[in-house]
Amino acid sequence: xxxxxxxxxxxxxxxxxxxxxxxxxxxxxxxxxxxxxxxxxxxxxxxxxxxxxxxxxxxxxxxxxxxxxxxxxxxxxxxxxxxxxxxxxxxxxxxxxxxxxxxxxxxxxxxxxxxxxxxxxxxxxxxxxxxxxxxxxxxxxxxxxxxxxxxxxxxxxxxxxxxxxxxxxxxxxxxxxxxxxxxxxxxxxxxxxxxxxxxxxxxxxxxxxxxxxxxxxxxxxxxxxxxxxxxxxxxxxxxxxxxxxxxxxxxxxxxxxxxxxxxxxxxxxxxxxxxxxxxxxxxxxxxxxxxxxxxxxxxxxxxxxxxxxxxxxxxxxxxxxxxxxxxxxxxxxxxxxxxxxxxxxxxxxxxxxxxxxxxxxxxxxxxxxxxxxxxxxxxxxxxxxxxx
Amino acid sequence: xxxxxxxxxxxxxxxxxxxxxxxxxxxxxxxxxxxxxxxxxxxxxxxxxxxxxxxxxxxxxxxxxxxxxxxxxxxxxxxxxxxxxxxxxxxxxxxxxxxxxxxxxxxxxxxxxxxxxxxxxxxxxxxxxxxxxxxxxxxxxxxxxxxxxxxxxxxxxxxxxxxxxxxxxxxxxxxxxxxxxxxxxxxxxxxxxxxxxxxxxxxxxxxxxxxxxxxxxxxxxxxxxxxxxxxxxxxxxxxxxxxxxxxxxxxxxxxxxxxxxxxxxxxxxxxxxxxxxxxxxxxxxxxxxxxxxxxxxxxxxxxxxxxxxxxxxxxxxxxxxxxxxxxxxxxxxxxxxxxxxxxxxxxxxxxxxxxxxxxxxxxxxxxxxxxxxxxxxxxxxxxxxxxx
Numbered sequence: 001x002x003x004x005x006x007x008x009x010x011x012x013x014x015x016x017x018x019x020x021x022x023x024x025x026x027x028x029x030x031x032x033x034x035x036x037x038x039x040x041x042x043x044x045x046x047x048x049x050x051x052x053x054x055x056x057x058x059x060x061x062x063x064x065x066x067x068x069x070x071x072x073x074x075x076x077x078x079x080x081x082x083x084x085x086x087x088x089x090x091x092x093x094x095x096x097x098x099x100x101x102x103x104x105x106x107x108x109x110x111x112x113x114x115x116x117x118x119x120x121x122x123x124x125x126x127x128x129x130x131x132x133x134x135x136x137x138x139x140x141x142x143x144x145x146x147x148x149x150x151x152x153x154x155x156x157x158x159x160x161x162x163x164x165x166x167x168x169x170x171x172x173x174x175x176x177x178x179x180x181x182x183x184x185x186x187x188x189x190x191x192x193x194x195x196x197x198x199x200x201x202x203x204x205x206x207x208x209x210x211x212x213x214x215x216x217x218x219x220x221x222x223x224x225x226x227x228x229x230x231x232x233x234x235x236x237x238x239x240x241x242x243x244x245x246x247x248x249x250x251x252x253x254x255x256x257x258x259x260x261x262x263x264x265x266x267x268x269x270x271x272x273x274x275x276x277x278x279x280x281x282x283x284x285x286x287x288x289x290x291x292x293x294x295x296x297x298x299x300x301x302x303x304x305x306x307x308x309x310x311x312x313x314x315x316x317x318x319x320x321x322x323x324x325x326x327x328x329x330x331x332x333x334x335x336x337x338x339x340x341x342x343x344x345x346x347x348x349x350x351x352x353x354x355x356x357x358x359x360x361x362x363x364x365x366x367x368x369x370x371x372x373x374x375x376x377x378x379x380x381x382x383x384x385x386x387x388x
Numbered sequence: 389x390x391x392x393x394x395x396x397x398x399x400x401x402x403x404x405x406x407x408x409x410x411x412x413x414x415x416x417x418x419x420x421x422x423x424x425x426x427x428x429x430x431x432x433x434x435x436x437x438x439x440x441x442x443x444x445x446x447x448x449x450x451x452x453x454x455x456x457x458x459x460x461x462x463x464x465x466x467x468x469x470x471x472x473x474x475x476x477x478x479x480x481x482x483x484x485x486x487x488x489x490x491x492x493x494x495x496x497x498x499x500x501x502x503x504x505x506x507x508x509x510x511x512x513x514x515x516x517x518x519x520x521x522x523x524x525x526x527x528x529x530x531x532x533x534x535x536x537x538x539x540x541x542x543x544x545x546x547x548x549x550x551x552x553x554x555x556x557x558x559x560x561x562x563x564x565x566x567x568x569x570x571x572x573x574x575x576x577x578x579x580x581x582x583x584x585x586x587x588x589x590x591x592x593x594x595x596x597x598x599x600x601x602x603x604x605x606x607x608x609x610x611x612x613x614x615x616x617x618x619x620x621x622x623x624x625x626x627x628x629x630x631x632x633x634x635x636x637x638x639x640x641x642x643x644x645x646x647x648x649x650x651x652x653x654x655x656x657x658x659x660x661x662x663x664x665x666x667x668x669x670x671x672x673x674x675x676x677x678x679x680x681x682x683x684x685x686x687x688x689x690x691x692x693x694x695x696x697x698x699x700x701x702x703x704x705x706x707x708x709x710x711x712x713x714x715x716x717x718x719x720x721x722x723x724x725x726x727x728x729x730x731x732x733x734x735x736x737x738x739x740x741x742x743x744x745x746x747x748x749x750x751x752x753x754x755x756x757x758x759x760x761x762x763x764x765x766x767x768x769x770x771x772x773x774x775x776x
Contacts, residue, residue, distance in 0.1 A: 193635035197626045204622060208615035210598055227596035234592060235623055238585045247581035329717075 016073045018066075018102070018109030019043060021149045027141060033132035040146040041109025042101040045069050045085065046093035048152070054388045055152045056096045056379070057143065058085065059160030059167035062236075062292055063284055065108040066100045069093070074283040083367055090376030095383065096156065103167075104142040105134045105291040111142075113287030114218075128287055129215030136163070136299045140170045144178070157181040157382055159375070161364035162331065163292070166299050169339075172320070173301060173312040181382035183321040183375060186328055186364040188335035189309050189342065190300040195330060198239055199293040202232030206286050215287055226281040232289060233280050242327035242360035302342075309342035319385075320350040321378040323371060325363040351378065404461045406454075406490070406497030407431060409537045415529060421520035428534040429497025430489040433457050433473065434481035436540070442776045443540045444484045444767070445531065446473065447548030447555035450624075450680055451672055453496040454488045457481065462671040471755055478764035483771065484544065491555075492530040493522045493679040499530075501675030502606075516675055517603030524551070524687045528558045532566070542566050545770055547763070549573040549752035550719065551680070554687050557727075560708070561689060561700040569770035571709040571763060574716055574752040576723035577697050577730065578688040583718060586627055587681040590620030594674050603675055614669040620677060621668050630715035630748035690730075697730035707773075708738040709766040711759060713751040739766065 018041040026036020043066040048055060058068055058081065069085040071078065079085070087094040102110040113131040116124050147155065158179050160168040165187025172182040191199075206212055209228025217223045241249065305311035320343055324336035333354045343350040355371045357363040364371070406429040414424025431454040436443060446456055446469065457473040459466065467473070475482040490498040501519040504512050535543065546567050548556040553575025560570040579587075594600055597616025605611045629637065693699035708731055712724035721742045731738040743759045745751040752759070 192631055194626060194629075194631045197634055198623075201619060201623045201626065204615075205593055205596070205619050208593075208597065208619060227592075231589060231593050231596060231619065235586075235589045238582060238589065241582075243580055243582045246585055250581060250585070 016109075020109055021146050023145055023149075027138075027145065029132055029138050030135040031133045035104075035111060035132060037111070038104075038142060038145070039109065039111045039115065040101050040104070040142050041106075042066050042099060042146055043068070043070070044100075044150075045098040046096055048097040048150070049388070051388075052152050053154070053156060053386055054096050054383070055147070055150075055155050056091055056098050056157045056159060057147065057155050057171070058091065058098060058100045059139075059143070059158065059164035059171075060100060060103065061160070061162035061164050062296065063233075063280070063289075064164070065106060066102045067108075068100045069098070072283075075279045077279075080365060083365070084372065084375070090372045091159065091379060092376070095388070096379070099147070099150065101143050101146050103139045103163075103292065105131065105139065105288060105295060107285035107288040108283075112285070113215075113291055114285040126218045126287075128218060129290070131287065131291055133298075134291060134295050136166045136170050136295055137174060137304070139295065140167050140174055143167070143171075144175055147178070154178050154180060156386060156388060157183060157379055159183040159185070159379075160187070161185040162187055162361065163296050165331075166296065166301075169301055169312075170299075172316060172318045173305070176313075176316045176318055179318045180386060181319045181321070181379070183323070183378060184339070185323045185371075185375075186325055186331050186336075186361055187339075188331050189302060189312075189339050191297050192335075195239075196297045198235055199297055201235050203290055203293060205229075205231035205235070206290060212286060215290075217286070224281055225286045229281050229284065229286045229289060239330045240360060240362045242329070242358055244327065244358040245360045245362065309339070310345035313343055313346035313348050316346060316348050318348065319378075319382060320348055321375065322350060322352045323364075323374065324352075324354050325357045325359070325361070325368075325371075326354055327358050328361040328363065330361040404497075408497050409534050411533055411537075415526075415533065417520055417526050418523040419521045423492075423499060423520060425499070426492075426530060426533070427497065427499045427503065428489050428492075428530050429494075430454050430487060430534055431456070431458070432488075432538075433486040434484055436485040436538070437776065439776075440540050441542070441544060441774055442484050442771070443535070443538075443543050444479055444486050444545045444547060445535065445543050445559070446479065446486060446488045447527075447531070447546065447552035447559075448488060448491065449548070449550035449552050450684065451621075451668070451677075452552070453494060454490045455496075456488045457486070460671075463667045465667075468753060471753070472760065472763070478760045479547065479767060480764070483776070484767070487535070487538065489531050489534050491527045491551075491680065493519065493527065493676060493683060495671075495673035495676040500673070501603075501679055502673040514606045514675075516606060517678070519675065519679055521686075522679060522683050524554045524558050524683055525562060525692070527683065528555055528562055531555070531559075532563055535566070542568060544774060544776060545569040545571060545767055547571040547573070547767075548575070550575055550749065551684050553719075554684065557689055557700075558687075560704060560706045561693070564701075564704045564706055567706045568774060569707045569709070569766070571711070571766060572727070573711045573759075573763075574713055574719050574724075574749055575727075576719050577690060577700075577727050579685050580723075583627075584685045586623060587685055589623050591678055591681060593617075593619035593623070594678060600674060603678075605674070612669055613674045617669050617672065617674045617677060627718045628749045630717070630746055632715065632746040633748045633750065697727070698733035701731055701734035701736050704734060704736050706736065707770060708736055709763065710738060710740045711752075711762065712740075712742050713745045713747070713749070713756075713759075714742055715746050716749040716751065718749040 023038040068081040069079040085091040102108040105112040107114040158168045158171040165184035168184045206228040209225035212225035302309040324333040340352045411426040414426045456469040457467040473479045490496040493500040495502040546556045546559040553572035556572045594616040597613035600613035690697040712721040728740045
């Protein structure tokens with residue numbers, strides 16, 4: 001199951017070995033293409049019980065990956081959801097078997113633009129921009145194959161924030177009998193025009209970087225469109241933070257210098273690259289960024305169900321927990337309320353909480369005790385109903 | 389006064405002649421540098437009365453210029469404030485003598501990065517990135533020289549939206565006896581951390597464009613950092629619109645195509661360049677964009693007055709009209725309210741209106757009858773008090 005990832009031009013360090021499920025037959029995509037073989041890289045935490053009834057699937061966000069509760073193999077940083085996932089934490093790994101898969105289209109071991117493919121002339125090279133257009137539903141179908149592969153017929157819960165929340169919703173809509181409980185957090189049932197536009201700016205910045213080379217940067221050893229990807233990350237970064245959080249994050253430098261120099265290097269691309277230790281452009285593939293942001297932008301659950309969001313959930317037995325954060329302007333509370341209205345219209349069981357926070361969209365990743373208590377309570381309740 | 393602008397590498401068309409005031413002695417800047425000579429390009433509309441008491445100065449926004457009420461000499465489009473300025477309009481050119489100057493640091497004839505300077509070795513070349521750091525107060529000081537040069541001791545009103553509103557506020561604070569009435573619109577007394585961050589993204593995009601050449605793109609005929617400047621304009625464009633306005637503007641294209649292809653070319657840089665007819669990168673200089681956005685980011689009127697915004701207006705006899713737009717998230721109503729509180733604390737005469745609009749920040753440029761009626765009424769009242 002575990003095999004070495006080919007040395008990546010974006011990662012000058014030794015190749016990272018990712019735990020993977022391999023499906024030689026591949027899978028069909030919404031766009032009509034067939035991708036084969038299919039690899040799904042994943043991590044698990046905790047132990048699957050004998051009844052195979054305690055599995056919680058966590059879906060990651062745009063630039064996340066499967067390393068949610070352990071040291072990241074490229075950056076060396078803690079897992080991105082260690083605040084939430086671990087023994088005694090809201091997603092309690094002493095009680096639940098937690099699964100997290102790198103999304104289809106990602107760049108941490110799952111099949112995506114950085115993965116190798118065999119060209120018509122028999123040469124092996126990365127998919128690059130030849131990787132087909134994918135959807136959130138394609139990501140979910142790849143995860144379903146992994147879940148079946150792990151011998152699990154029904155998930156106790158599917159949980160995710162931001163793009164992870166889109167996947168959680170898609171799971172409940174596409175595989176309703178496999179999802180006992182669903183927690184879409186800081187998300188929406190479709191991507192807004194403003195969010196699409198911000199993504200378009202990021203993609204334009206990547207396309208404008210001459211090192212992108214029309215998507216074929218991998219053809220030259222060590223070349224990545226670092227500046228374009230950094231600009232994309234910068235603009236996204238702003239949307240993840242509230243005004244208060246942004247002022248707090250960069251406030252120290254604003255206060256420390258004179259009125260006429262305080263801006264120098266606050267957010268300038270070179271200093272931003274230094275500030276991020278270049279880890280983002282090292283760990284993340286630009287073509288994956290293009291592919292995954294497009295998948296988010298395509299996402300429109302109502303459109304997949306005849307234009308009516310409630311139709312996506314009609315007759316569902318899944319229990320839902322919807323959470324938003326008051327200062328999140330990327331996925332504002334109004335989007336969660338629209339989702340809750342549709343779930344109510346579908347006669348679904350749903351609880352909703354808006355968490356007061358000044359941390360913006362990123363709040364779902366951070367220390368928010370009220371959110372942690374609410375999510376933990378929801379999962380305990382779901383587990384008790386199943387006798388887990 | 390009128391002299392040809394040197395052929396600009398950003399403008400492949402015939403050189404545009406701008407009406408200009410020339411000040412050989414130049415002026416001192418807040419940063420300590422001295423810029424000489426100083427040219428201030430401007431346009432006037434209407435007739436100065438014998439008492440020289442009917443002059444209204446309009447200050448333009450970041451990418452605006454002095455062509456506010458006539459066909460633009462580069463783009464051929466109508467003036468940017470023809471909805472507001474003209475005979476019988478809120479700023480009534482049959483009653484008022486309207487002045488609009490290209491800001492210091494601009495690229496439409498006033499001294500700025502595109503203007504010629506003589507190097508230490510005697511060569512003449514554009515200022516480029518050697519142009520000093522300027523402030524909103526420097527822009528206002530250059531305008532004050534123009535106003536004096538036109539034989540005007542006191543302005544009936546200073547009016548401006550967005551960065552133009554910053555200038556209007558700076559006029560009232562720096563030259564209080566020259567300003568009878570002041571209308572800062574869709575603006576703030578300081579630039580927020582979020583707004584600074586969006587500007588930083590734009591600057592990073594320009595810096596990342598290899599055609600920027602460290603700011604020396606002018607050294608090669610016809611070369612401009614078009615892609616970087618376009619990405620900067622794209623991200624700014626999003627901040628100028630509300631979610632509703634963005635969906636409306638790009639909604640037609642979103643609706644017209646299939647779910648899997650609707651994103652093609654919505655906002656992608658090449659299509660954006662086509663969509664804008666490349667006029668922005670032709671008419672606007674990238675180094676000016678860097679210079680002016682920095683001036684906006686430095687702006688903090690309270691900091692110029694010991695940290696207390698009210699101190700900027702203490703003892704003022706100027707009458708203020710503050711207007712904001714409900715869906716403007718770049719300069720939200722809360723910023724205008726903070727300004728009004730400071731003006732009240734300074735015992736200034738101030739009226740405030742929040743206009744209900746779904747057009748976002750751009751509303752101040754568009755057809756907003758309630759706003760037009762309120763601004764027109766304020767100016768008529770100010771004129772009547774002066775017997776104009």
